[in-house]
Amino acid sequence: MPAMDRSDIAPGPVRALFPAREIRTSVEDRLTRVLADAQARVAKGSVVPTLDIERFRAELAHFDFRSARPLEEMLDWTVAQLEHGLVHLTHPRYFGLFNPAPSFPSQCADRVAASFNPQLATWTTSPAAVEIEAHVIGAMTRRAGLPEGARGHFTSGGSEANFSALLCALTMADGRFADDGARAFGAPVVFYSSAESHLAWLKIAHQAGIGRSAVRLVATDGCGRMSAAALRQALQEDRARGRIPVMIVATAGTTNAGMIDPLAECAAIAEQAGVWYHVDAAWGGAVLASERCGTVLRGLERADSITVDAHKWFATTMGCGMFLIRNAAALDKTFQVSTTYMPSNRASLDPYVSTFQWSRRFLGLRLFLSLGAAGWPGYAAHVERAIDLTDQLKYELAARGWRIANDSVLAVLCVEPPEGCCEIATLVARVLASGRAWVGVANFEGRKVIRICVTHGEAGVADVHELVDVLEASKSPAP
Numbered sequence: 001m002p003a004m005d006r007s008d009i010a011p012g013p014v015r016a017l018f019p020a021r022e023i024r025t026s027v028e029d030r031l032t033r034v035l036a037d038a039q040a041r042v043a044k045g046s047v048v049p050t051l052d053i054e055r056f057r058a059e060l061a062h063f064d065f066r067s068a069r070p071l072e073e074m075l076d077w078t079v080a081q082l083e084h085g086l087v088h089l090t091h092p093r094y095f096g097l098f099n100p101a102p103s104f105p106s107q108c109a110d111r112v113a114a115s116f117n118p119q120l121a122t123w124t125t126s127p128a129a130v131e132i133e134a135h136v137i138g139a140m141t142r143r144a145g146l147p148e149g150a151r152g153h154f155t156s157g158g159s160e161a162n163f164s165a166l167l168c169a170l171t172m173a174d175g176r177f178a179d180d181g182a183r184a185f186g187a188p189v190v191f192y193s194s195a196e197s198h199l200a201w202l203k204i205a206h207q208a209g210i211g212r213s214a215v216r217l218v219a220t221d222g223c224g225r226m227s228a229a230a231l232r233q234a235l236q237e238d239r240a241r242g243r244i245p246v247m248i249v250a251t252a253g254t255t256n257a258g259m260i261d262p263l264a265e266c267a268a269i270a271e272q273a274g275v276w277y278h279v280d281a282a283w284g285g286a287v288l289a290s291e292r293c294g295t296v297l298r299g300l301e302r303a304d305s306i307t308v309d310a311h312k313w314f315a316t317t318m319g320c321g322m323f324l325i326r327n328a329a330a331l332d333k334t335f336q337v338s339t340t341y342m343p344s345n346r347a348s349l350d351p352y353v354s355t356f357q358w359s360r361r362f363l364g365l366r367l368f369l370s371l372g373a374a375g376w377p378g379y380a381a382h383v384e385r386a387i388d389l390t391d392q393l394k395y396e397l398a399a400r401g402w403r404i405a406n407d408s409v410l411a412v413l414c415v416e417p418p419e420g421c422c423e424i425a426t427l428v429a430r431v432l433a434s435g436r437a438w439v440g441v442a443n444f445e446g447r448k449v450i451r452i453c454v455t456h457g458e459a460g461v462a463d464v465h466e467l468v469d470v471l472e473a474s475k476s477p478a479p
């Protein structure tokens with residue numbers, strides 16, 4: 001077939017949106033090198049922003065969009081601003097929140113998805129993409145120990161996955177919830193997660209229309225894990241007051257301290273109470289990759305549903321979550337809708353009738369390519385390395401008189417400096433001002449702590465030593 005004539009698209013501004021192939025290729029090739037150079041500088045530079053914010057805002061204000069500008073000029077400007085205007089998650093000494101440097105295969109996936117831009121709302125429009133995602137989800141549900149027939153889907157992140165869990169729990173608790181909302185229950189509904197759980201649960205309860213007071217934050221055991229005794233007591237109290245429990249959430253890898261709630265015990269309590277059991281393993285779920293460490297999630301296989309974020313410890317680009325569910329029928333019941341304008345409408349097949357999203361980006365490709373390129377053994381080595389580095393850091397800080405506040409088997413360390421040192425906030429501010437490393441401040445079991453998470457897949461022993469150095473140096477003011 002001869003190439004079609006596109007000369008009716010005049011050169012000029014419209015062409016800027018859809019340039020000819022040779023131009024695209026040359027811009028992309030150059031961008032590849034510009035980004036690689038920038039990342040090489042990031043790894044050697046400051047973890048924290050060094051941007052002159054006044055100058056930046058003045059330059060930004062100049063983009064008034066009244067006329068067209070060369071794309072390459074825009075790209076160079078943007079890359080330069082990001083190079084200096086971010087806390088760098090891609091810096092090997094970002095010991096930060098659960099935001100790793102993205103795996104290279106997942107970055108490739110973003111390019112591929114952006115190029116084809118498939119619409120995953122229906123199987124009919126994107127059979128290859130929908131089935132690749134379902135294949136990865138199948139691998140995850142098996143890894144998590146869910147039975148044959150379990151299903152799931154990719155989400156924008158952990159929050160959407162957790163929201164899906166609550167909607168499924170409510171819908172399965174009372175089928176009238178779908179049409180009548182919270183009033184279907186005739187009494188206040190409640191669900192349980194620990195005081196150390198991720199507080200997006202409050203927003204999720206708000207969004208679901210059951211209100212923030214429906215979240216019962218159960219006391220922890222003094223070590224950052226949900227207390228099973230407190231959970232039983234809360235259930236009993238709520239029932240006595242006429243409230244309706246609908247879900248128990250256990251967290252596998254808390255945000256503050258990487259702690260794992262007693263998963264099997266929570267499963268037993270949920271079974272006995274007849275309520276939905278959800279495990280929020282947004283970060284910690286990746287430990288399933290490791291034969292050596294994965295057993296810490298025993299009890300996970302009893303969950304009705306599970307959240308795992310691929311963009312956390314699986315290190316894909318953001319945002320990329322997963323919602324895994326034992327009973328697929330709950331998804332179809334919860335997210336069912338029928339239209340005439342969509343190309344198809346089949347439960348269990350078309351994502352828009354079994355998930356919260358409608359238009360859907362091809363997120364799953366990120367984990368497909370990453371898992372494919374590394375295999376489970378690659379991911380096992382990735383999480384084990386982070387855990388080993390955390391252990392080494394723990395050992396070195398303890399040897400210097402630092403107090404270890406948490407007892408995580410994963411890769412989060414909460415520490416307090418030796419007695420008589422400065423305030424934690426002051427110490428952390430000094431670390432950040434040095435630009436040599438990024439660590440956070442957290443509240444753990446009522447105490448302020450320095451929170452350190454090994455998130456970067458290329459962090460090494462030298463980075464741990466430098467962090468120890470900078471923490472020690474930050475005990476007193478910079479000379």
Ligand SMILES: *Cc1c(COP(=O)(O)O)cnc(C)c1O
Pocket residue numbers: 098156157158159160162198200251253254255280281282283309319321
């Ligand atoms: C990150 C996280 C969330 C929220 O997920 P997002 O992807 O940020 O929406 C929820 N729970 C836990 C345990 C998390 O680590």
